[in-house]
Amino acid sequence: MRGVALKRFALPAVLITLAFLFPLLDDGLGLGLMFPIIVIAVYVMLALGLNIVIGFAGLLDLGFVAFYALGAYVMGWLASSHFNQVSFSFLSTAQSLSGGARPGIHISFWIVLLVAGAFTALCGVLIGAPTLRLRGDYLAIVTLGFGEIIPRFFQNGDNLGGFNLTNGTVGIKSIDSPGIPFLPESLSSWQRFGTLDLNPWYYTILVLVLITIFVNIRLRDSRLGRAWVSVREDETAAAAMGINPVTTKLWAYALGAVFGGIAGAFYGAFIKSIFPTSFSFNISILILCMVILGGMGNIYGVILGAIALQGINFYLLPQINGWVHAIGDALGSPLLSGADIPKYNFFIFGIILVLMMLLRPEGIIPNRQRQEELHDDSTGGDALGGTARA
């Protein structure tokens, strides 16, 4: 029993403490990891959102990037000078420094985060509704379509009957930074998040990720969580038990989309400029791989999957070039020192994915239920500490 208590409380407590202390470590050792870590955290949030749709409810969604993009564009619309026809400010810290009224809509980052979550939830329902009758492969194809439509819409949305909604391929630039007004001068980096001190960004996304994890756990163990699994397992039987498959699935789309949207909104403010090309199809696949490689349905597995994949993709691969060149210089090999490794990034990434899938098909930390599905007659009963099977 002590082992269980340790696993349930001590380990998460240690990890959360470490996460909160990480900026000190980064600063002390001069690691310079803050930027990649923040981006990785955004992907952790995205993966946890998709985990609700795929891992819990079993709906294969190949267009999750749509919600990420929608969230980012909501931030772009409501917290930048994009709509320069109007001038509207609400609790925004961005405008207080510039003096005078600025063109565009400038609403507080914190409010826009909530608005983005609500808006993408609505979009999740709208996108989910036509797919409700579809299962498996067919569902995947339709969601794939939606994942393609949304970035295209942003790309071509610069002249909707004369109205410039998305600014086309140029994208939305100079998105406002968040900030917390009314803070003392000693906390100036928190009054308006800057690009030099990334700590406020880090702690903001850390809290968002922790909230996401908490909500995921609570949902998994709730009445709705059971309904999701039962619809995933057998929709007909679930309906015969009085579970409405339509609303159950729509809630999965909506709640998954909330986290995708909030992650997108944060990312938009963090990265400052958003373009339709930032939200291409391969991001959907990347998030999908995080969920599957991490262990579909297992919250901690999905977090690890996101950290591992985005760590490789965003941090490790760009470094390889330097390493190979260094090795080439040391060995005096012009072939290695002149190699253009970034050209092969996707190749290397693909090989890593294939290896991971071959080594651990059920994911880094498998979901007990999914493991059971993959290994039909394996250790499932023991994993639950149950009695021997007859």
Place this chain on the structure above:
Amino acid sequence: MPEPNGGARAANGAGVTNILEARGITKTFGGLVAVNSVDFDIPERAIVSLIGPNGAGKTTFFNMVSGLYIPTSGRFVLTGRDITRMKPHERAQMGLGRTFQNIRLFGTMSAVDNVLAGMHVRLKGSILGSILGTPGVSREEKEARERAHALLGFVGLRGRQTFAKNLPYGDQRRLEIARALASDPKLLLLDEPTAGMNPQETARLTELIGRLREERGLSVLLIEHEMRVVMSISDRVTVLDHGEKISEGTPTEVRQDERVIEAYLGTARTG
């Protein structure tokens, strides 16, 4: 909308009310008439069996009662309300529970979670309440868990922590009944509950079906091939053949009906 209570609330001759009334139920698939103009009543607290040779339309009829198929014509009235056009989950909410001929448990959920999933419609916990862990939701979950364990005890399953699909066959059938009971049905539909069971398991399940009525006041509609089960616990038996109702009555009456014997054994027709 006027209450389409037909005769559901009106006592029939014996002063018993009907929990389910089917009138003129017909189902055609393309040119094939699977069920043809069948009238059917299930009185309260009765165990009614539907029998017939393979392909007689039993399962089609059953699936129309539970809402998987919509009848081509005719109507169903459950506890005084017309349910003909209702979706399966709406019927379940109204008090219709069922099991499946090929067991359809939620395989990778534990036995208790299967029962809790069955309890879904009787629980009220909202999504926000679940996320925040409000006292109301916590209390409801705790009580639900206790009730689920009690239901598992009632059907003779106890302390099983393993995944549903790892349970022995007979236990899976019992778990399916427990899951159906979790939604507090007034009428329970059992589709060949003893299929594939040995004589001892069959006897124990027959006894369990009897207790559903005695202890929980349920009405039961049973599809069953095992004649010993049908004849021993049914109050009424309806026989279908080629989609038509050919006989109806007490087990004794049906057993002696020549049309039933003919349907089951066949006769040498001349002409």
